[in-house]
Amino acid sequence: MKMIAIVSRLAWRNLWRNHRRTLIMLVTIAVGIWAMIFMTALMRGMVNEMVRDAVRVLPGHVQIHHPAYLDDPNIVNSIAAPDEKLLEVLNGPDIVAWTTRVRVPAVVSSARESRSVTFLGVDPATEAAVSFVAGDIVQGGFLENGDDDGIIVGRKLLETLETDMGKRVVIMTQDPDNEIADRGFRITGVFDANTDALEEGYVFTGVKAAQGFLGIPDRIHEVAIVGSDFRQIDGIYKAIADATGPDFSVLSWTELNRYLGTLLGVMDGFVLIWFVVVFLALSFGLVNTLVMAVFERVREIGLMLALGVKPMIILSQIIAESLWLLGIGALTGNLIAWLTIRPLREGIDLSSYADGMEMFGYSTTLYPEMTMGDVVTANLVVLSLGIIASLSPAIRASRYQPVEALTKV
Amino acid sequence: MSDIQCVDLCRTFYQGDTAVTGLDHVSIDIKKGEFVCLVAPSGGGKTTLLNAIGGLDKPDAGEVWIAGKRIDNLGKSALAEMRLNNIGFVFQAYNLIPVLTARENIEFVMEVQGIPAADRHIRSAAILAEVGLEGLEDRRPAKMSGGQQQRVAVARAIVAEPEIVLADEPTANLDSSSAEQLMDLFVALNKKHNTTFVIATHDQRVMEYARRIVKMLDGRIDQDIPQVGR
Numbered sequence: 320m321k322m323i324a325i326v327s328r329l330a331w332r333n334l335w336r337n338h339r340r341t342l343i344m345l346v347t348i349a350v351g352i353w354a355m356i357f358m359t360a361l362m363r364g365m366v367n368e369m370v371r372d373a374v375r376v377l378p379g380h381v382q383i384h385h386p387a388y389l390d391d392p393n394i395v396n397s398i399a400a401p402d403e404k405l406l407e408v409l410n411g412p413d414i415v416a417w418t419t420r421v422r423v424p425a426v427v428s429s430a431r432e433s434r435s436v437t438f439l440g441v442d443p444a445t446e447a448a449v450s451f452v453a454g455d456i457v458q459g460g461f462l463e464n465g466d467d468d469g470i471i472v473g474r475k476l477l478e479t480l481e482t483d484m485g486k487r488v489v490i491m492t493q494d495p496d497n498e499i500a501d502r503g504f505r506i507t508g509v510f511d512a513n514t515d516a517l518e519e520g521y522v523f524t525g526v527k528a529a530q531g532f533l534g535i536p537d538r539i540h541e542v543a544i545v546g547s548d549f550r551q552i553d554g555i556y557k558a559i560a561d562a563t564g565p566d567f568s569v570l571s572w573t574e575l576n577r578y579l580g581t582l583l584g585v586m587d588g589f590v591l592i593w594f595v596v597v598f599l600a601l602s603f604g605l606v607n608t609l610v611m612a613v614f615e616r617v618r619e620i621g622l623m624l625a626l627g628v629k630p631m632i633i634l635s636q637i638i639a640e641s642l643w644l645l646g647i648g649a650l651t652g653n654l655i656a657w658l659t660i661r662p663l664r665e666g667i668d669l670s671s672y673a674d675g676m677e678m679f680g681y682s683t684t685l686y687p688e689m690t691m692g693d694v695v696t697a698n699l700v701v702l703s704l705g706i707i708a709s710l711s712p713a714i715r716a717s718r719y720q721p722v723e724a725l726t727k728v
Numbered sequence: 729m730s731d732i733q734c735v736d737l738c739r740t741f742y743q744g745d746t747a748v749t750g751l752d753h754v755s756i757d758i759k760k761g762e763f764v765c766l767v768a769p770s771g772g773g774k775t776t777l778l779n780a781i782g783g784l785d786k787p788d789a790g791e792v793w794i795a796g797k798r799i800d801n802l803g804k805s806a807l808a809e810m811r812l813n814n815i816g817f818v819f820q821a822y823n824l825i826p827v828l829t830a831r832e833n834i835e836f837v838m839e840v841q842g843i844p845a846a847d848r849h850i851r852s853a854a855i856l857a858e859v860g861l862e863g864l865e866d867r868r869p870a871k872m873s874g875g876q877q878q879r880v881a882v883a884r885a886i887v888a889e890p891e892i893v894l895a896d897e898p899t900a901n902l903d904s905s906s907a908e909q910l911m912d913l914f915v916a917l918n919k920k921h922n923t924t925f926v927i928a929t930h931d932q933r934v935m936e937y938a939r940r941i942v943k944m945l946d947g948r949i950d951q952d953i954p955q956v957g958r
């Protein structure tokens with residue numbers, strides 16, 4: 320213990336014998352750490368935004384369906400409205416919002432064109448808190464209530480169908496008896512979405528109006544539920560699954576959107592790999608610096624050993640030198656990361672590059688997310704791997720024979 | 729009682745295929761408080777013998793005893809401990825740690841020994857005065873002359889009051905007056921603390937101080953002559 324003072328003092332002074340080399344190394348470590356944290360914050364921000372957008376598109380965090388519905392979204396694979404037991408969970412404190420929907424495949428036709436779409440009957444009051452549609456109306460307005468039999472279409476669909484606000488379109492689908500059901504709906508609102516696929520693929524009307532049209536009073540196809548954090552849905556998932564029992568299929572968004580679910584799952588792995596890759600790049604410099612430092616000081620290391628300093632202390636001194644470098648470099652890197660990420664809190668506007676991005680479901684504003692976990696991990700990776708990388712030159716120094724080292728020219 | 733005892737030491741160095749004799753069956757007894765000069769022409773084996781006594785190098789054969797303990801068969805760590813606590817070294821060439829000031833260099837051994845800072849300061853201040861380095865305590869070696877550096881090395885060797893001081897050509901880089909000052913200091917310490925001194929040299933000025941001169945030649949002890957000393 321008493322050796323710590325002298326070891327770190329020697330290490331510190333030795334560090335500044337070669338200012339240039341030390342400064343270059345410090346800059347390298349700082350930039351390395353900065354790259355780790357900054358890039359990770361961007362990556363996290365991007366993925367999180369993708370997930371948020373994706374979740375907001377329709378699925379919510381957890382959904383309830385008829386067990387056969389996902390494989391066969393037929394009108395007959397419907398469920399009853401939530402019973403009392405389920406309502407208790409849904410109205411509980413952990414759930415932020417939920418909504419019920421009628422959801423069937425259909426064909427929408429204007430006077431000129433037709434398209435196959437997903438036809439949704441929604442309750443506008445609760446839908447607004449779960450999905451984006453209500454908030455992204457660009458013409459007209461959203462549905463008034465569940466009985467509203469106006470239809471809301473996407474902007475792109477409006478173009479494709481070559482129709483307009485206030486015009487009528489015909490929805491054609493099957494009723495529960497496999498008979499064709501069709502009805503005209505007046506377009507009362509147009510929504511804007513991140514992707515053309517969304518704008519072209521979904522149309523909305525009031526849930527009661529849909530039930531009436533399809534002849535399935537009180538039946539729904541889907542309950543979409545939103546919790547407080549998309550990363551932590553295990554709790555509400557379990558509560559909902561318990562309340563519905565085995566006759567329903569309860570799915571989390573990670574199951575509904577396997578791509579994003581998996582992406583989020585492997586993010587931590589990606590981040591760690593990225594940290595290690597950056598570290599490897601800077602470890603060459605670090606090890607080289609230490610090898611040079613040890614090589615240049617053969618004689619004084621020999622002197623210290625000759626005077627009776629234990630090899631372990633020599634080893635600690637080289638490690639201490641490395642720790643000084645890593646510590647100061649890391650501190651600077653963290654500071655720069657914070658200074659560069661903080662001004663971006665309001666988001667980075669990507670709209671000028673966004674034409675392509677929207678197509679893939681990316682948001683046009685990127686919010687970097689610097690998390691404590693990532694910062695700690697980045698620093699731990701650099702410090703722990705840094706110490707490991709320093710071991711080889713340190714051990715080499717501690718193995719010098721004092722006489723040989725002393726007389727080395 | 730013998731402070732230093734060497735029994736039939738042999739040491740051969742190999743440079744490629746040629747064998748070079750460092751020590752050739754050397755036996756010597758040095759008693760506590762002796763003031764010995766090892767004298768030999770360059771290559772005579774002085775440094776090799778000092779290294780064997782100081783536990784810095786292992787003889788190929790023979791035994792080394794320091795203060796009644798055999799040391800030639802000790803492990804690295806035990807040897808380091810022995811050097812740290814029993815022996816003060818003044819090396820032939822490279823003596824000081826460049827990043828430490830004169831005072832810090834002098835205190836280095838004490839610091840490694842774990843002597844508290846306050847004690848160290850008192851002792852280093854006294855020694856600095858004794859070797860005539862007042863005012864230079866905060867200089868680093870690069871900012872001192874060869875003689876000043878050598879005095880710092882001597883101060884470090886004696887400040888912890890070791891049993892034995894081994895000095896390898898301590899006056900090699902000193903002018904006459906510095907050399908005299910240094911030797912006076914050695915003699916004074918030898919008398920005051922009864923410290924054993926073994927000084928390797930081929931410097932006539934140094935030999936005048938010796939109370940025993942051991943002459944070596946080609947790794948053997950040639951003559952062992954008592955002296956009047958000073």
Ligand SMILES: Nc1ncnc2c1ncn2[C@@H]1O[C@H](COP(=O)(O)OP(=O)(O)O)[C@@H](O)[C@H]1O
Pocket residue numbers: 741742743748749750768769770771772773774775776777
């Ligand atoms: N590490 C070594 N490798 C090879 N030869 C050595 C080594 N150390 C000493 N010698 C040889 O051993 C002999 C004695 O050397 P040394 O003890 O240094 O003599 P001195 O100190 O009296 O000048 C010399 O011939 C020298 O060349």
Ligand SMILES: [Mg+2]
Pocket residue numbers: 774775776820896
């Ligand atoms: Mg010599």
